[in-house]
Amino acid sequence: MDQETIKYLLLLVVSFNYVFEKIINYLNVNKKTEAIPSTLQGYLDADKLKEAKAYQKAGYQFGLITGTLTFVITLLLIGFGLFGWLDEWLRQYIQNPILLTLCYFGIVFIGSDIFSIPFDYYQTFKIENDFGFNTSSVKTFFMDKLKGYLLSIIIGGGLLATLLWLILELGQDFWWIFWIVASLFMLLANLFYTGLILPLFNKLTPLEDGELKEAITSYSNSVGFSLKNVFVMDGSKRSSKANAFFSGFGKRKKVVLFDTLIAQHTQEELVAVLAHEIGHYKKGHIKSGLVAGVIQTGLILYILSLFVFSEPLSLALGGSQMAVHLNIIGFSMLFTPISMIIGIGMNYLSRKNEFEADNFAKTTYSGPPLATALKTLSVKTLSDIHPHPLYVFINYSHPPLLKRLEKLE
Structure with a gap:
């Protein structure tokens, strides 16, 4: 041309x-x-x-x-x-x-x-x-x-x-x-x-010990998913919208929960959201x-x-x-x-x-x-x-x- x-x-x-x-x-x-x-x-x-x-x-x-x-x-x-x-x-x-x-x-x-x-x-x-x-x-x-x-x-x-x-x-x-x-x-x-x-851009804090962490650990173990890195991100620093995501492979795999997500949902709902994220990895x-x-x-x-x-x-x-x-x-x-x-x-x-x-x-x-x-x-x-x-x-x-x-x- x-x-x-x-x-x-x-x-x-x-x-x-x-x-x-x-x-x-x-x-x-x-x-x-x-x-x-x-x-x-x-x-x-x-x-x-x-x-x-x-x-x-x-x-x-x-x-x-x-x-x-x-x-x-x-x-x-x-x-x-x-x-x-x-x-x-x-x-x-x-x-x-x-x-x-x-x-x-x-x-x-x-x-x-x-x-x-x-x-x-x-x-x-x-x-x-x-x-x-x-x-x-x-x-x-x-x-x-x-x-x-x-x-x-x-x-x-x-x-x-x-x-x-x-x-x-x-x-x-x-x-x-x-x-x-x-x-x-x-x-x-x-x-x-x-x-x-x-x-x-954001502060990542390891999820504190408590009922939520125990419930997450219990579920992840039940599906054969080794999960040691669960972090809470200060998403509220910019927006009230909530989210969660998964990244990495092997020992570097991490799950990140927005603090707004934790504030807006029950423990059972949070574990269900985590199960969805683990599903992405397992599938x-x-x-x-x-x-x-x-x-x-x-x-x-x-x-x-x-x-x-x-x-x-x-x-x-x-x-x-x-x-x-x-x-x-x-x-x-x-x-x-x-x-x-x-x-x-x-x-x-x-x-x-x-x-x-x-x-x-x-x-x-x-x-x-x-x-x-x-x-x-x-x-x-x-x-x-x-x-x-x-x-x-x-x-x-x-x-x-x-x-x-x-x-x-």
């Missing part, structure tokens, strides 16, 4: 992605509110259902504004060749190709993030605050930003520099070497994220998810290798010569439809895994307390109990609440 054709293709893909996403969101937010199902009687009333719909609409309207603004800016950047203009400007001062690309992405990343700060701030301190979820302080908000920048520079910059070096040294064959590097990084991240990265979901991520990364890198030295793609973005960083940006845009299809497949598998983990908790512990915990979580977080089926198919990594309750009850 010549550069003009590629330029129009980029504009078409970006436009399609925007329109498709907004249509799906519109269908979901405007889906008729149905009657409160009998299974949620006593948990959800008309006022709470109205509040949940208001929360959904507030998020939709805010997303429509920010998404449209981002869409328009992206069109302008492509249409006026501003991606290429930044490349030409940097080349006046930087000759080293690796340093050039690192600086280029540094400017793009930090610039876009600084641009988004007012919107992130509004969402946190206006929307989330209005609906009673935000517990973060302004200091915490900006400290999170600074820590995020630092990690991006150290980890993201290191990985990007490695990728660029391999591209310059190996040409199109870079992809399988960097695939190995990326796969090792994904494995290490799974093993050490909770121990090394998460404590930079091999952690490993299969890692394998799927590795395969997906390999596919992306291989396709990238077909574009990374394309001069027409660089020229389509306004460059005057072939530039690896311009081609990476162009590729990320062109790959969007494929990424969406992959995402749909990954979400389907994730929903299937959630059902399996629910069933594991039901058969090895008890279904009713898990169902109760899900009802409480859903109502307290103002979740949409009647989402549009198409929206679920495309975006949901977890099954809708009523589908999960149907199988549990």
